[in-house]
Amino acid sequence: MKPAPFAYAKARSVAAAIELLASNDARLLAGGQSLIATLNMRLSQPALLVDINGIAGLDRIALTNAHIEIGTLVRYAQAERSPEIARAAPLIALALPHIGHTAIRNRGTLGGSLAFADPAAELPACMIALGAEIEIVGPQGQRAVKADEFFKDLFETALTARDVLTAIRVPVASGATRVGFAEFARRHGDYAMVGLAACAQADGTRLNDLRLAYFGVGATPVRARKAEAALAEGDVEAGVSALAGDLDPPDDVQASGAVKTHLAGVLLRRVARQLGRAAS
Amino acid sequence: MSERFHEVAVTVNGEDVRERVDARKTLVDFLREELALTGSHVGCEQGVCGACSVRVDGVVVRGCLMLAVQCDGARVDTIEGVADSGEIADLQQAFIARNALQCGYCTPGMLLTAQELLARGGVPSRKQIRAHLSGNYCRCTGYQAIVDAVEAVAKTRAEAKR
Numbered sequence: 239m240k241p242a243p244f245a246y247a248k249a250r251s252v253a254a255a256i257e258l259l260a261s262n263d264a265r266l267l268a269g270g271q272s273l274i275a276t277l278n279m280r281l282s283q284p285a286l287l288v289d290i291n292g293i294a295g296l297d298r299i300a301l302t303n304a305h306i307e308i309g310t311l312v313r314y315a316q317a318e319r320s321p322e323i324a325r326a327a328p329l330i331a332l333a334l335p336h337i338g339h340t341a342i343r344n345r346g347t348l349g350g351s352l353a354f355a356d357p358a359a360e361l362p363a364c365m366i367a368l369g370a371e372i373e374i375v376g377p378q379g380q381r382a383v384k385a386d387e388f389f390k391d392l393f394e395t396a397l398t399a400r401d402v403l404t405a406i407r408v409p410v411a412s413g414a415t416r417v418g419f420a421e422f423a424r425r426h427g428d429y430a431m432v433g434l435a436a437c438a439q440a441d442g443t444r445l446n447d448l449r450l451a452y453f454g455v456g457a458t459p460v461r462a463r464k465a466e467a468a469l470a471e472g473d474v475e476a477g478v479s480a481l482a483g484d485l486d487p488p489d490d491v492q493a494s495g496a497v498k499t500h501l502a503g504v505l506l507r508r509v510a511r512q513l514g515r516a517a518s
Numbered sequence: 519m520s521e522r523f524h525e526v527a528v529t530v531n532g533e534d535v536r537e538r539v540d541a542r543k544t545l546v547d548f549l550r551e552e553l554a555l556t557g558s559h560v561g562c563e564q565g566v567c568g569a570c571s572v573r574v575d576g577v578v579v580r581g582c583l584m585l586a587v588q589c590d591g592a593r594v595d596t597i598e599g600v601a602d603s604g605e606i607a608d609l610q611q612a613f614i615a616r617n618a619l620q621c622g623y624c625t626p627g628m629l630l631t632a633q634e635l636l637a638r639g640g641v642p643s644r645k646q647i648r649a650h651l652s653g654n655y656c657r658c659t660g661y662q663a664i665v666d667a668v669e670a671v672a673k674t675r676a677e678a679k680r
Contacts, residue, residue: 239563246541246587247520258520267588274583275564278544286520287541289588315577339653340631342565344577345584426652 241277245286249293252375252402258288259400260377266290266402268311268350271342296349296404301326307373308406310349314338317348326410329368329417329437333360336419339427349403352388355395355458358429360421362389363459365406366451367417367435372396373405382407389458414439418512420505421454424492430454431492434505438470438513445470445513450506455487455498465506474510478503526590530555531599539586546570546581548589549596557597557626561655568654571627572596578634597626606633608674612667620658628654632668639679641672 249255258264263285267273276282290296296311299322306326308317314337317323317330324331330348337360338346351361352372365372365385372383376398383396390396397403411417421433433453438445448470450462464480487498521541528535530553537552544563549555549572561569563582570581573595600606606629612618619625628651635642635650642650647668648661656664 240547241542241544243522243540243542245520245522246524246585248590261520270585270588271565271580271583274544274585277542278563278582287585291588335649339568340634340650341568341571341578341580341653342583345579426649 239278239280242280242283244284246289247286248289251293252404255288255290255293255402256375256377256400258286261286264288269313269346271338271346272354272356290402299323304410305407306410308348310347310403310405312348314343314346314348318343327368327408328411329364329419329435332417332419333364333435336360336421336427348406352406353395353397353403355389355393356429357392357457358454360433360435360453363433363435363451363453366459366461367437367449368408369449371407372403373407374401375404376401392457414441416440416445416513418509420508422501432498432501432505434502434509436509436513443472452485452502455485455502460485469510474507478506481506524587526587528589529593531595541585541587543586544582545572545584545586545589548586549581555596555598559623559626568627568631569624571630571654573630578630597630600630600633609633609636609671612671616663616667616670618659618663618667624654624656628656628664636668636672636675641676644669
């Protein structure tokens with residue numbers, strides 16, 4: 239199908255974008271790899287598209303001592319090539335090759351993935367696992383929202399209709415940081431049936447501050463807190479058993495909830511092995 | 519500024535093009551309908567099949583997931599341009615030699631995507647070739663012959679460099 243008619247404006251600054259978003263039924267356009275597909279299918283029919291691709295400075299990757307800040311317009315392919323992300327945010331580097339296909343990664347943006355908040359997408363779960371902060375600019379100015387509070391419901395986030403997600407802030411990985419990532423998808427690059435992003439701080443054989451964030455199992459990424467408690471003590475099989483109390487995935491076209499819960503356990507064993515290894 | 523129709527200036531296969539476009543027109547529809555460059559195919563229109571692959575500013579993108587109006591000031595290369603320049607002549611020959619196409623619907627996208635991988639140099643593994651082409655559907659060949667062709671060209675090009 240073809241999109242329904244809409245007006246288009248290219249914003250030259252974040253302030254200009256927020257101004258344009260004041261008009262009725264306007265949508266932000268970043269990489270467009272989800273939005274334009276929904277326009278083509280007429281699942282969304284905005285009156286105005288506000289294109290932020292021309293705004294200078296939103297595609298920067300900046301490293302400080304404590305954080306790595308990734309601009310909203312950083313594209314997946316750019317992030318894959320970034321030595322800063324590989325070193326300071328190894329979980330994101332692990333997840334990136336699973337996101338879409340090469341042509342999608344050439345165009346899709348990290349900020350767009352979070353703002354769209356597909357329940358089966360990789361990056362929202364990574365943000366939860368990493369304890370990231372989402373930087374937002376709106377008509378009232380700038381604010382930062384913790385990833386734990388950003389994803390509200392199916393395709394719903396803390397963003398209002400006039401907000402622009404401008405950057406992601408992730409704590410820099412240390413020598414003790416352990417990360418793990420695994421997913422099941424029918425075809426490499428497709429949305430996952432179930433996936434798991436994990437991050438912890440190793441202390442001897444213990445895993446402190448362990449965060450297991452599953453995706454594809456609910457409306458938003460889901461923390462598996464009971465499994466976290468078991469795995470932190472080093473008991474992988476107790477963690478797998480605990481998943482039944484953590485997850486309640488609905489049946490979908492790809493798999494039943496029971497199959498997804500089983501697969502979540504398989505992923506936990508794989509990710510537990512990754513968490514046991516120091517980053518090379 | 520917030521209007522439906524916009525004047526865009528695009529360099530398509532090295533030629534400067536100026537057109538007034540409807541904002542809702544996708545890049546691939548613009549190329550096919552306004553410029554009669556029908557080598558880029560329209561398959562799923564939702565970014566899944568890869569038949570509409572074109573190069574924008576040097577990188578392969580989905581022609582159905584980008585709007586023509588977004589290409590103002592951009593350089594767009596289609597299969598016509600890349601074939602005419604001779605850039606992929608060896609790859610085209612390898613596709614023919616190894617029966618890497620039957621109906622040809624996926625072939626332009628397949629060639630452009632494969633060329634993106636080959637242009638990085640070296641000889642990618644078959645696994646890397648498959649991963650790079652994973653976003654391009656072919657319903658005829660079963661992919662084996664396509665991977666063969668890309669692998670063969672990678673080896674020949676690496677050999678020629680030595």
